[in-house]
Amino acid sequence: MLEMVLTTGVVHLTIGNLIMWLIAFLFIYLAITKNYEPLLLVPIGFGILVVNLPLTFLMQEGEGLLWKFYHYGLEWEVIPPLIFLGLGALTDFGPMIANPKTLILGAGAQFGVYVAFFGALILGFKIPEACSIGIIGGADGPTTIYTTVHLAPHLLGATAIAAYSYMSLVPIIQPPIMRLLTTEKERKIRMRQLRPVSKKEKILFPLVTVMVICLIVPASAPLMAMFMLGNLFKECGVVKRLSDTAANELMNIVTILLGISVGATMSAEHFLKPQVIFIFIMGLVAFAFSTAAGILLAKFMNLFFKEKINPLIGSAGVSAVPMAARVSQIMGAKYDPKNFLLMHAMGPNVAGVIGTVVAAGVFLALGR
Amino acid sequence: MSDVTAPMAGKVIDVKVNVGDTVNEDDDLIILEAMKMEMPIVAPTSGTVKEIKCKKGDSVGADDVLVVIE
Structure with missing residues (x-):
């Protein structure tokens, strides 16, 4: 008995x-x-x-069902790049191509990533761990997961949850920072309607981007290659079936496997540690600094450009797509209901995704 | 006479006015949806709605004329 x-x-x-x-x-x-x-x-x-x-052994190495999802899906680098394939098929780079200045904003908003990286080092985390924590500031779930699995797999649950939590908290975290750093006059800046982008430009974009970025930061290749392949599917117009599958069914399948695998890494003995609290704090620091850096960079650029940028779109450089761009739109419309910033904010927003992948590539090269 | 144009490509999810209506500046005319976000397109000036060039459910491109106000 x-x-x-x-x-x-x-x-x-x-x-x-x-x-x-x-x-x-x-x-x-x-x-x-x-x-x-x-x-x-x-x-x-x-x-x-x-x-x-207890005793279900779902994460038992070599045997457990969820361990297999985790091992073959995440450790074998399959799932995050497939998510990027789908993201590529869903992303319209038109606003960024029409206004390439926004690329600078997307890059600038990666500042928080490096702040959190150094912050984590000061708190006593090792370099690979600090890289995984810093990348939370990019507000990009799959990139955070990809980086953490490579560099500090024992932190996966915490960094993934922090990244996704802060992404969904974008509408709460960003507005106070945006108000603090801008004047009412700046929030009312109207931007000229974006020029139409030709089909040829949209097709050339993924091809040129994958070549340039992978030549400069080769470690970003798995994510960047799939991201741009997905985008090429979307823009070339001749493989609608592939584009639809990447953006819908395949994306849904890998999302199921990703979600359950991340959850499965959060067993009590792995997750309930004091360092998890530090990870959440550093993630928030990263996020706040990224938001601030994007806004301040837009203000700085206004010193030099005749055509002014509304600094509210700078905060969209964190890559939570399209939440951050929506926040820019809502804030702008609050001060001038005839001001439409959404499409302008999509420029730094999609540039931010590229920026975060590049930052991850730098970290992967550094942390290995 | 002033044309109210779409600030970006999107879908018309509601038309808030009828031809002949009197509107004040900043009144909602059209609700446009883009990037899963609803945005009101407001009247640039006070006046009378002379023509409505879109209907609920239409997909519109940037700069398409949506409403004409006199």
């Missing part, structure tokens, strides 16, 4: 497991009732729950 009781999970439960259950329920609750990133939080929350049921 006693032996039978010992084979059940109940007697092996720890306080840590129970805390993780609460976190799992919180994620699922937030997804269902508040609609916070439901496509990710539902599978992540469920992954957390089942991996904290």
Whole structure:
């Protein structure tokens, strides 16, 4: 009888497991009732729950089901690049091509990534760990996961959750910083309508970009190559089936595997550590500095350019697409309802994705 | 006479006025959706709606005339 009781999970439960259950329920609750990133939080929350049921051995190396998803999906670098394929097929680089100055804003908004990197080093994290924590500031989930799996896989749950949490908190974190750093006059700057971008330019863009960036930062190649391939699918116009599959069905499939794999790394013994709190703090620092850097850079550029940039689009350089661009639009319209910043903000926003991938490439080269 | 144009490509999800309506500056005329975001297109001046060149559900391009106000 006693032996039978010992084979059940109940007697092996720890306080840590129970805390993780609460976190799992919180994620699922937030997804269902508040609609916070439901496509990710539902599978992540469920992954957390089942991996904290004792004796299920779902993450047992070589045997557990979720370990296989994690190992072959994330450790083998399959899932994040496939997500980038889908993102490429969903991204319109037109606003950036029409106004290439916004590329500078997308690059500038990576400043927080480096601030958090040095911050994490000061807090005592090792270089590969600091790289994984810094990249949270790019506000790009798949890039954060890709970098962390390579450099500090034991931090995966924390960095992934921090990245996705801050992405969904963009509309709360950014506006106070935007108000603080801009004057009312600047918030009302209207920008000239973007010029139309030709099909030829849109087709050439992914080809030129993948060559230039992979030649300069070769370690960014897996993400950048798939990102630009997806975009070429979209823009070339002759492979609509592939473009649709990459952007929809394939994206959904890998999102399921990504979510449950990330959740599965969050067992109590891996996740409930004091360093997780530091990761969340440094992630927020990174995010705030990235937002501020984008705005200040736009103001700086206005000193030199005749055609002024509304600094509210600078904050869209963090790569949370399209949330950050929407925040720019909402803030701008609040001060002038006839001002439409959305498409202008999409320029730095998509440039920010490229910027974060480049930053990840630099970190991967540095941290290895 | 003033043309109210679409500031960006998007989908018309609501038309808030009818031909002949009197509108004040900054009144909502059209609700446009782009990037899964709803944006009101407001009247640039006060006047009367002379013509509505789009309807609910239309996809419009940047600079397309949506409403004419007199």
